[in-house]
Amino acid sequence: MFKLPDLPYGYDALQPTISELTMRTHHDKHHAAYVNTTNQILGERGETPSSLEDVIRAAKDKGEQRLFNQSGQAWNHAFFWACMAPQGGRPSGALAEAIAQFGGLDQLKSKFVAEGVGHFASGWVWLIADRSGALKVTSTHDADTALVHEGAPLLVCDLWEHAYYLDYKNDRKGFLEHWFDTVANWSFAEQQLQAAKGQGQAYRYPAPQA
Ligand code: MN3
Numbered sequence: 192m193f194k195l196p197d198l199p200y201g202y203d204a205l206q207p208t209i210s211e212l213t214m215r216t217h218h219d220k221h222h223a224a225y226v227n228t229t230n231q232i233l234g235e236r237g238e239t240p241s242s243l244e245d246v247i248r249a250a251k252d253k254g255e256q257r258l259f260n261q262s263g264q265a266w267n268h269a270f271f272w273a274c275m276a277p278q279g280g281r282p283s284g285a286l287a288e289a290i291a292q293f294g295g296l297d298q299l300k301s302k303f304v305a306e307g308v309g310h311f312a313s314g315w316v317w318l319i320a321d322r323s324g325a326l327k328v329t330s331t332h333d334a335d336t337a338l339v340h341e342g343a344p345l346l347v348c349d350l351w352e353h354a355y356y357l358d359y360k361n362d363r364k365g366f367l368e369h370w371f372d373t374v375a376n377w378s379f380a381e382q383q384l385q386a387a388k389g390q391g392q393a394y395r396y397p398a399p400q401a
Contacts, residue, residue, distance in 0.1 A: 192230040193243055193399050195223050196269050204277040208373045213357045218272070221353055225264035232258050243396035244338060251339045263334035267315055267347065269396050274346045276376040285388075286345075286381040289326050302328045303348075304367045310350055316367070318346040318380065320387045343387035344394075345380040 198204075198218055203211040233240065240246045243266050250259035282290050293299040299318075307316035310330040317329050319342035330350070331337060337344035348354075348370055355366035379394075386393035 192233065192239075193226055193265065194397060195226045196272070196397050198272050200275075200277055205275060205374050208369045209275075209355075210358050213354070216357070217349075217353060218268075222265070222268040225261050225268065228261040229258070229265050232261060239401075240399065242398060247336065247338060260334040263336045263338075266338060266396050267334065267336050268349070270344065270394055271315075271347050271349050273379055273394055274348070274376050275370075275374040276379070277374070279373055279375045280377050282377040282381065284381055285324075286377065286384050289320070289324060289384065292326060299326075299328070300368070300371045303371060304364060306330050307348060307350055307367045308364045313351045316348050316350055317344055319344050320384050324384070324388060343383060345383040345387075346375060348375075 195218075198214065202214045202218070205214060229243075229246070233246070240249075243262060246262045247259065247266055249255075250262060281287075282296060290296055290299050293302060303316060303318065306328045307330065310316060310332075312332070314330050314332045314335070315337075317331065317337045319327050319329055319337055319340075321327060321342045326345070327342065329337070329340075329342075331340070337347070348367060350363065355363060359366040382391060383393055385391050
């Protein structure tokens with residue numbers, strides 16, 4: 192069944208933007224619970240799917256909300272870990288060119304932060320690329336995932352309070368600003384953009400194990 196993927200860096204690697212305590216709680220408790228419950232639901236049905244992406248899409252098509260929520264959250268968190276790096280760097284290449292459509296990185300940041308701050312309650316704020324390669328900032332509610340919507344996800348930030356409350360209390364804006372400036376993984380976002388254009392492989396959740 193599906194395994195909880197390890198973080199691609201240490202629990203303390205994103206400090207001071209995100210504390211070790213937040214990362215441990217978020218990964219080992221929240222994310223683990225979503226993966227475990229997904230496995231439990233599939234186990235009860237005796238199903239052995241070949242990918243988490245298939246599970247999410249099928250659950251959405253069939254209106255299976257409980258499975259969609261759990262599997263969507265399992266995927267969103269794994270994708271979120273990949274969207275961060277201790278040295279997030281700066282956008283380059285085709286991604287930098289695409290970001291120029293917003294006027295530049297500062298303008299994209301304003302849009303991304305405003306979308307996240309304006310999003311009511313729990314969810315996710317995304318940078319996605321549409322079919323033409325143009326970028327868009329969107330948000331989804333609760334467990335909903337850009338995976339099942341139009342466009343290819345490049346970057347996501349978690350808007351659930353558990354993502355920032357220990358470190359920022361109610362200051363979601365402060366969290367999003369620091370996140371964008373310091374740990375957003377621009378080289379990952381560029382790989383995702385290239386994959387959306389048919390070059391290389393887009394992010395996939397690790398395949399299930401027997
Ligand atoms: Mn979360």
